[in-house]
Amino acid sequence: MSFKSPFPDVEIPNLSVYDFLFGQVDAADGDRPALIDGASGAVTTYRALIAQINGVAGALAARGLAVGEVAALHSPNVPAFASVFHGILRAGGVATTINALYTAEDIAKQLTDSKAKFLFTVSPLLPQAEAAAAQVGIPAAHVIVLDGADGHPSLQDLLAEGAPAPEVSFDPGTQLAVLPYSSGTTGRPKGVMLTHRNLxxxxxxxxxxxxxxxxxxxxxxxxxxxxxxxxxxxxxxxxxxxxxxxxxxxxxxxxxxxxxxxxxxxxxxxxxxxxxxxxxxxxxxxxxxxxxxxxxxxxxxxxxxxxxxxxxxxxxxxxxxxxxxxxxxxxxxxxxxxxxxxxxxxxxxxxxxxxxxxxxxxxxxxxxxxxxxxxxxxxxxxxxxxxxxxxxxxxxxxxxxxxxxxxxxxxxxxxxxxxxxxxxxxKELIKYKGYQVPPAELEALLLTHPQIADAAVIGVLDEDGEEVPKAFVVRQPGADLDEDAVIAFVAEKVSPHKKVRKVEFIDLVPKSAAGKILRKDLRAAEAAK
The missing domain is CATH 3.40.50.12780 (ANL, N-terminal domain)
Structure with a gap:
């Protein structure tokens, strides 16, 4: 009783990510812009990107990164991210990407769990990256600061070495390419093993x-x-x-x-x-x-x-x-x-x-x-x-x-x-008197109100110990909106068991870097009251 895609199957080449993306770049494509820095307008062409990828791969191999070993990348979106990310994969390494908002403790946990040998970061994030690296025993020489910092190699240093990219051989179907960590919205983040073939x-x-x-x-x-x-x-x-x-x-x-x-x-x-x-x-x-x-x-x-x-x-x-x-x-x-x-x-x-x-x-x-x-x-x-x-x-x-x-x-x-x-x-369905209430449905409805800028809904216990929907609402600037108005707005548009029973006005809905509502944070705050 399964259902398949309505689209015909597509061919999936048995290639590494690097060979699939960059194995055949013709001369005209080489001059095309691959990355443009939004702030400065600086352009990295495909030719320059591939040269940087190979340069990073060569420098990592020269420093001892073996096929299947892990290198961590802790950076916001800058053009150099692409060079390093694909450089790690080109060297046969596994890239574990770290949330740029993580604390030193969070970074250390991921470095430990992934057994990372190297850590790439940027100077604004260096304090927490440096503290995490020291905690898990990654030497300063293996903490590469993309834009440079005293006591650490920079991306430019790696590229200037001119080390050739290594010849590597592996099975794309089994060789890990990346190790992202699941967001942890419902528990402790876990390392997700994705192969070259997966990507x-x-x-x-x-x-x-x-x-x-x-x-x-x-x-x-x-x-x-x-x-x-x-x-x-x-x-x-x-x-x-x-x-x-x-x-x-x-x-x-x-x-x-x-x-x-x-x-x-x-x-x-x-x-x-x-x-x-x-x-x-x-x-x-x-x-x-x-x-x-x-x-x-x-x-x-x-x-x-x-x-x-x-x-x-x-x-x-x-x-x-x-x-x-x-x-x-x-x-x-x-x-x-x-x-x-x-x-x-x-x-x-x-x-x-x-x-x-x-x-x-x-x-x-x-x-x-x-x-x-x-x-x-x-x-x-x-x-x-x-x-x-x-x-x-x-x-x-x-x-x-x-x-x-x-x-x-x-x-x-x-x-x-x-x-x-x-x-x-x-796991986030609210059970009201035996009926299932999806929080996402109520959140979507609340966002249609012109005076509501953002909203989140969780289940909380009422005075009788019954789980009921509670809305956390961010008002639009200058909005004149109270709890009764929010409750009435929802009640007009949903079945009785889906009504919002409680409302709290907040300044900001907690969200992950990917934009997911962190309902567990709201539940924790509610439990602490």
Whole structure:
């Protein structure tokens, strides 16, 4: 009773990531811009990028990095990130990318768990990187500061050595390429083992639905250290010889300035950026007419919010779904399918097979001949599915079954055309008097209120010990909105069991670097009251 992608299977070359992306770059492509620094406008061509990748690979090999050993990369989005990331892979190493917002303690945990031999960072992040490296025993000579710092080699130092890239040989199907750590929104972060084949497969699988072209200029504001930015930007865009315009962090004015000045055409975002694009008065002061498409991922995008962005900017808006364990994309609304509802995540991508399973009974849910199925946990299978969690056989067995299906932990439905809609995280459903209430549905509804800038919903206990939905709301500047008004707004639009019963106004909704709402932080704060 599984359902497959409506797209024909695509060929997946048996190549390393480096050979797949850069093995055949003709002379004309060599002069194309690969990366553009959003702040300065400095351009790195494909020819220069490949030379830097090989230079980093040579320097790492000369310093003793062996095939299969791990090097950590701790940096915001700067052009040099691409050179180092792909340099590690070119040397046969495994890149573990570290969240640029991490504390020294967080960094040390990832360095320890991944057994990293090297750490690349940038000078603004050096204090916490240096402290973490010292804690785990990585010598100063193996802490490379991209833009230079006393006591550490710089990227320029590595490139100046002129060491040739090593000759390496490995099986792309089993050799690890990257070791991102799952976001930890529901527990301790785990190292996700992704092979070269996993990454190559996902780039091939998303080529048709996402539709990046060689003439596109993509705004690279999604963190490269996150699997979403890593695959669609560092890999898919470079494969198509498009140009990446880098932004180290999201700032609305800088975002709008760069899009307008660089004439960016394709923008990949998470929903918090969509909220700003739909509602912020600054948007109208910038010429964003170059943008033909916006693609949202990492967290659910509400249909009305997506339509508001599309109407305001005069562009296509699409969304997709995935997770680190799937390299990450498994579903996407194709760029040429205006008929697919924007609150869905589109059909399953090529070479994948999925099923829905009732979390209560374990029974498989059939795809209907017409209409929409009942909701169940989404299971996915394909060449982009991870090899497992590093050093954690128990967690791997809980997530990957013997038939190769990844149990996503997300509740979804599928319609007769194969279009999938994510209802919510299985573990985050609120149980009100036995009824399941998806927080994401209420959050999407709250964002349609003109006086609400952002919102999050969790389950809390009421005076009778019953779990009820509580909304945490960020008001728009100057908004005149109280708890009763929020409760009444929701009550008019949902079934009685889905009503918001409590409201708290806050200044900021806690989110991960990828834009996911950190409901566990809200639950922890609630428990501490």
């Amino acid at each position: 190559v497969a996902n780039v091939c699988q998303i080529d048709r639905p996402i539709g990046i072209g060689a003439d596109d200029k993509l705004l690279a504001v999604l963190p490269f250290f996150h699997i979403y930015g890593m695959t669609v930007l560092l890999n898919a865009a470079l494969r198509k010889r498009a140009a990446l315009v880098t932004m180290p962090k999201f700032d609305l004015v800088e975002f709008l300035t760069i899009v307008a000045e660089q004439r960016c055409t394709y923008v990949f975002i998470a929903p918090p950026v969509a909220v700003a694009l739909a509602k912020h008065p600054l948007i109208d002061q910038y010429d964003l007419s170059s943008v033909h498409s916006i693609f949202s991922g990492a967290a659910p995008l509400d249909q009305e919010l997506g339509k508001a962005v599309a109407n305001r900017l005069g562009c296509r808006v699409r969304q997709g779904y995935g997770m680190s364990e799937m390299s990450p994309v498994s579903h996407a609304i194709p760029f040429d399918r205006d008929d697919i509802a924007l609150d869905s995540v589109g059909p399953t991508i090529a070479n994948m097979e999925c099923k829905l399973v009732d979390p209560g009974t374990g029974a498989e849910i059939e795809q209907p001949a017409e209409g929409v199925s009942a909701a169940g946990e989404l299971w996915c299978k394909g060449p982009n599915i991870m090899a497992g969690y590093l050093g954690n056989e128990e967690a791997t067995a809980e997530t990957l079954d013997a038939d190769g299906y990844l149990h996503t932990g997300d509740i979804a439905t599928v319609d007769s055309e194969g279009v999938v809609t994510i209802v919510d995280r299985m």
